[in-house]
Amino acid sequence: xxxxxxxxxxxxxxxxxxxxxxxxxxxxxxxxxxxxxxxxxxxxxxxxxxxxxxxxxxxxxxxxxxxxxxxxxxxxxxxxxxxxxxxxxxxxxxxxxxxxxxxxxxxxxxxxxxxxxxxxxxxxxxxxxxxxxxxxxxxxxxxxxxxxxxxxxxxxxxxxxxxxxxxxxxxxxxxxxxxxxxxxxxxxxxxxxxxxxxxxxxxxxxxxxxxxxxxxxxxxxxxxxxxxxxxxxxxxxxxxxxxxxxxxxxxxxxxxxxxxxxxxxxxxxxxxxxxxxxxxxxxxxxxxxxxxxxxxxxxxxxxxxxxxxxxxxx
Numbered sequence: 109x110x111x112x113x114x115x116x117x118x119x120x121x122x123x124x125x126x127x128x129x130x131x132x133x134x135x136x137x138x139x140x141x142x143x144x145x146x147x148x149x150x151x152x153x154x155x156x157x158x159x160x161x162x163x164x165x166x167x168x169x170x171x172x173x174x175x176x177x178x179x180x181x182x183x184x185x186x187x188x189x190x191x192x193x194x195x196x197x198x199x200x201x202x203x204x205x206x207x208x209x210x211x212x213x214x215x216x217x218x219x220x221x222x223x224x225x226x227x228x229x230x231x232x233x234x235x236x237x238x239x240x241x242x243x244x245x246x247x248x249x250x251x252x253x254x255x256x257x258x259x260x261x262x263x264x265x266x267x268x269x270x271x272x273x274x275x276x277x278x279x280x281x282x283x284x285x286x287x288x289x290x291x292x293x294x295x296x297x298x299x300x301x302x303x304x305x306x307x308x309x310x311x312x313x314x315x316x317x318x319x320x321x322x323x324x325x326x327x328x329x330x331x332x333x334x335x336x337x338x339x340x341x342x343x344x345x346x347x348x349x350x351x352x353x354x355x356x357x358x359x360x361x362x363x364x365x366x367x368x369x370x371x372x373x374x375x376x377x378x379x380x381x382x383x384x385x386x387x388x389x390x391x392x393x394x395x396x397x398x399x400x401x402x403x404x405x406x407x408x409x410x411x412x413x414x415x416x417x418x419x420x421x422x
């Protein structure tokens with residue numbers, strides 16, 4: 109059992125209570141069954157089935173900020189302390205990507221310091237957008253500067269943007285919109301110059317980078333059309349090749365074929381999106397149906413993540 113899962117959600121009591129109180133006013137509508145039923149025991153059971161040694165805990169969409177800055181600061185602290193207790197109680201089985209109260213900048217800066225310095229979190233969890241501002245937006249410069257100074261591992265989870273949430277009632281936002289919003293925030297970081305400016309941040313993007321691999325020619329064309337090419341001094345591919353991409357819900361030969369032709373295999377890491385999707389075993393089986401060498405499978409399942417999270421080497 110050796111896999112490291114970088115995309116594994118947990119639902120502490122404070123978050124369950126917040127989502128229950130928000131009800132249908134909190135997208136996605138209602139308090140979904142996988143979140144209601146989450147427990148540490150269920151996480152560990154799923155990990156055992158799929159051969160996962162360690163899983164990085166994070167708070168899933170809709171996230172911490174449900175409308176009030178003070179409440180968001182309190183909720184972020186409660187969730188991060190609960191995560192730190194799980195890490196302490198289950199040695200080497202769990203790690204923590206700490207939650208922030210964004211778009212509350214001051215509260216988020218304070219929580220970065222508390223989570224990394226006091227709780228010894230392994231990294232920080234962000235969402236693809238906050239109130240229709242993606243991560244390359246100038247409003248987030250203080251956050252990115254602090255994360256850059258700390259050489260932080262930053263896990264970016266998709267969420268809906270207000271304009272595009274619930275557009276089509278036939279399916280939920282996760283089906284199409286989440287992959288699209290991951291692509292939006294990757295583009296925001298690259299074309300704003302933030303990726304180049306804050307190059308000490310070690311980024312992980314979910315779901316194989318969303319639709320970015322499929323749209324790579326458009327990314328390359330956009331770079332040629334930039335009014336300020338100095339924002340992207342080393343080119344699009346240089347930045348995309350530095351990011352990391354998990355396989356959660358894209359453990360399938362079609363998207364993997366596209367992803368590995370855009371980025372090096374060294375940048376692909378294992379993720380499951382637990383408690384959603386097909387779980388640890390399903391993702392392990394799906395990955396091994398893709399065309400990788402034995403050494404590449406080993407790297408994706410563990411080795412690539414160890415470069416980001418070396419404390420799990422033991």
